Amino acid sequence: DAGITQSPRHKVTETGTPVTLRCHQTENHRYMYWYRQDPGHGLRLIHYSYGVKDTDKGEVSDGYSVSRSKTEDFLLTLESATSSQTSVYFCAISERDMGTGELFFGEGSRLTVL
Amino acid sequence: AQSVTQPDIHITVSEGASLELRCNYSYGATPYLFWYVQSPGQGLQLLLKYFSGDTLVQGIKGFEAEFKRSQSSFNLRKPSVHWSDAAEYFCAVGGLISSGSARQLTFGSGTQLTVLP
Numbered sequence: 001d002a003g004i005t006q007s008p009r010h011k012v013t014e015t016g017t018p019v020t021l022r023c024h025q026t027e028n029h030r031y032m033y034w035y036r037q038d039p040g041h042g043l044r045l046i047h048y049s050y051g052v053k054d055t056d057k058g059e060v061s062d063g064y065s066v067s068r069s070k071t072e073d074f075l076l077t078l079e080s081a082t083s084s085q086t087s088v089y090f091c092a093i094s095e096r097d098m099g100t101g102e103l104f105f106g107e108g109s110r111l112t113v114l
Numbered sequence: 115a116q117s118v119t120q121p122d123i124h125i126t127v128s129e130g131a132s133l134e135l136r137c138n139y140s141y142g143a144t145p146y147l148f149w150y151v152q153s154p155g156q157g158l159q160l161l162l163k164y165f166s167g168d169t170l171v172q173g174i175k176g177f178e179a180e181f182k183r184s185q186s187s188f189n190l191r192k193p194s195v196h197w198s199d200a201a202e203y204f205c206a207v208g209g210l211i212s213s214g215s216a217r218q219l220t221f222g223s224g225t226q227l228t229v230l231p
Contacts, residue, residue: 004157040123042204042221043158090157100146100165100208103219105157 003027004106006091012112019078021109023091031094032074034066036087049074081113116141116209118222126228127195135190135225137205146208147188149179153201200229
């Protein structure tokens with residue numbers, strides 16, 4: 001199994017509070033991604049990174065920010081959580097860009113915003 | 115922009131029966147196509163992929179998929195389903211993004227497979 005660790009795995013928070021999810025990899029892969037999974041929507045890309053300090057937006061980036069200061073860590077931050085951000089968040093990594101390479105997924109972080 | 119449609123939200127089959135999960139895509143050029151599987155409480159795992167060449171591709175766990183350009187389809191098949199195949203299956207297409215040479219992956223909404231004993 002690919003070495004991907006997401007933390008926390010479960011979190012309950014209140015509307016308006018900041019939340020940071022962490023993704024840590026031990027594979028030294030160049031690309032890292034944050035997806036959210038919601039019923040009926042499949043997986044939707046939030047942000048991705050193609051190198052240290054190199055990030056770009058996905059299709060549902062509003063309300064989220066990311067940072068990647070080291071190859072192995074990719075942080076997703078909700079500056080002020082809203083109920084619409086209740087979801088399961090998946091981190092993924094790949095050696096090649098997402099459209100051509102196999103993605104390896106973490107086990108997910110379930111976030112509930114009350 | 116590319117898109118993926120999985121028309122079946124939920125499919126139920128009996129163990130030992132054959133399976134076909136449908137996937138239709140929209141993309142202007144030759145796409146990169148993938149099938150992923152998600153077991154309960156887990157992340158996604160790649161089953162198989164198609165980039166070019168033989169339109170029938172073999173994957174892990176006895177799955178195969180056939181690329182049909184004329185129908186814009188990439189259906190997943192298995193001749194005999196096992197109870198452990200119960201999971202959610204996602205089709206995905208990798209298409210070039212407009213701003214550069216990188217490809218973006220777009221997932222379908224998934225098909226939940228239930229296997230009856």
